[in-house]
Amino acid sequence: MQPKGLSRKTVLAELKKIRKLDQCYDDGKILCSMCTKPHPLAEKAYQMFFGSNLGDPGLFQGSVKLEKEAVQDLATLLHGKNAVGFLVSGGTEANLIALLASRNIAKVIQPEVVLPESAHFSFTKICNLLNLKPVYARLDSSFRVDPSDLEKCINKNTVAIVGTAGTAELGVIDPIEELSEVAMRHNVYLHVDAAFGGLVIPFLASAKPNFDFNLKNVQSITVDPHKMGMAVLPAGGILFRDAKMLDYVKTETPYLTDQVQYTFVGTRSGAPAASAWAVFKSLGTEGFQKIVDNCMKNTKLFANGLKENGFKLVVEPMLNLVAFRGENTKSLAEKLWARGWFVSYIPRYDCIRIVVMPHIKRKHGVAFLKDLMEIEKL
Numbered sequence: 001m002q003p004k005g006l007s008r009k010t011v012l013a014e015l016k017k018i019r020k021l022d023q024c025y026d027d028g029k030i031l032c033s034m035c036t037k038p039h040p041l042a043e044k045a046y047q048m049f050f051g052s053n054l055g056d057p058g059l060f061q062g063s064v065k066l067e068k069e070a071v072q073d074l075a076t077l078l079h080g081k082n083a084v085g086f087l088v089s090g091g092t093e094a095n096l097i098a099l100l101a102s103r104n105i106a107k108v109i110q111p112e113v114v115l116p117e118s119a120h121f122s123f124t125k126i127c128n129l130l131n132l133k134p135v136y137a138r139l140d141s142s143f144r145v146d147p148s149d150l151e152k153c154i155n156k157n158t159v160a161i162v163g164t165a166g167t168a169e170l171g172v173i174d175p176i177e178e179l180s181e182v183a184m185r186h187n188v189y190l191h192v193d194a195a196f197g198g199l200v201i202p203f204l205a206s207a208k209p210n211f212d213f214n215l216k217n218v219q220s221i222t223v224d225p226h227k228m229g230m231a232v233l234p235a236g237g238i239l240f241r242d243a244k245m246l247d248y249v250k251t252e253t254p255y256l257t258d259q260v261q262y263t264f265v266g267t268r269s270g271a272p273a274a275s276a277w278a279v280f281k282s283l284g285t286e287g288f289q290k291i292v293d294n295c296m297k298n299t300k301l302f303a304n305g306l307k308e309n310g311f312k313l314v315v316e317p318m319l320n321l322v323a324f325r326g327e328n329t330k331s332l333a334e335k336l337w338a339r340g341w342f343v344s345y346i347p348r349y350d351c352i353r354i355v356v357m358p359h360i361k362r363k364h365g366v367a368f369l370k371d372l373m374e375i376e377k378l
């Protein structure tokens with residue numbers, strides 16, 4: 001910090017200059033992100049609540065109401081009649097809170113969690129933090145976790161099993177219905193990581209797999225408004241089947257207006273909750289349906305265009321993600337980056353991954369395919 005403050009004009013001019021270093025969703029070139037340009041009303045709501053603190057709820061009753069109602073909307077969407085939860089800093093914190101609950105419920109000395117090999121890397125962090133031993137279950141030929149292999153990984157130390165409804169790398173939905181049966185047979189906690197898919201699957205036009213609280217043994221679900229919910233980040237979401245489970249994640253907070261907290265983050269802004277609330281109220285399920293329809297239409301455009309031009313899809317897209325391979329996929333990804341197309345290269349599958357978020361329009365897909373074919377000809 002310099003000793004003398006700068007003028008408002010100088011600070012704003014400098015910020016404007018530095019802002020140009022950030023990529024912009026509107027360009028349609030960010031194809032590697034599971035976040036998107038927030039809905040215009042989400043931005044407005046965020047500004048209105050940007051100073052509030054959900055960590056001290058007694059002072060910010062309005063923000064508390066917005067968080068409760070946004071969580072209720074998510075719970076209804078995911079068939080959680082008695083579900084409760086919070087808007088947290090992201091899918092990582094949501095998954096953390098779920099596994100904390102499972103560990104505290106089970107009370108075993110050397111706790112283990114069974115994860116699909118495709119589980120999000122947030123679980124690696126969580127296992128480190130919670131001192132859980134991760135045990136990985138194999139995937140089948142369509143990259144979904146194999147329930148029978150997962151079942152074999154369960155032992156007396158297992159505190160939870162996890163399934164993903166929309167993997168980060170391929171957008172695959174694990175067979176949650178079968179995992180729910182495994183959970184019942186072994187009386188073990190089942191957490192569903194639907195950080196991405198939770199706001200897509202309910203709106204799919206094609207057959208929707210069962211993945212939520214409709215399944216009796218699903219105890220918690222991660223579902224993030226800052227991904228397909230178009231809320232301003234940080235807005236992750238954790239839902240528990242019922243309020244009883246909150247006892248297992250409770251921390252006493254003696255000097256605050258409320259005497260307990262359930263989230264990992266203490267001081268947390270109410271603005272993301274306001275933004276999620278605004279999107280849910282403004283779009284309703286019909287609005288979300290249109291957004292998902294459009295993303296899936298554009299996903300088809302990418303997938304068909306890639307296949308027609310000789311690329312191989314790793315899997316047929318279940319959600320709005322396309323993963324494909326070429327001759328030398330890593331070098332292709334580098335060439336795409338050099339042309340300003342921000343795609344992910346996934347070493348595990350040697351593929352390029354595109355996430356067809358709401359900021360990706362048809363014209364961006366067409367331009368991408370044209371550029372891709374130009375690169376291939378060079």
Ligand SMILES: Cc1ncc(COP(=O)(O)O)c(C=O)c1O
Binds near residue numbers: 095122
């Ligand atoms: C399936 C899944 N789980 C968890 C996460 C972690 O979410 P966050 O980055 O919001 O913490 C992601 C992020 O993309 C994800 O796709």
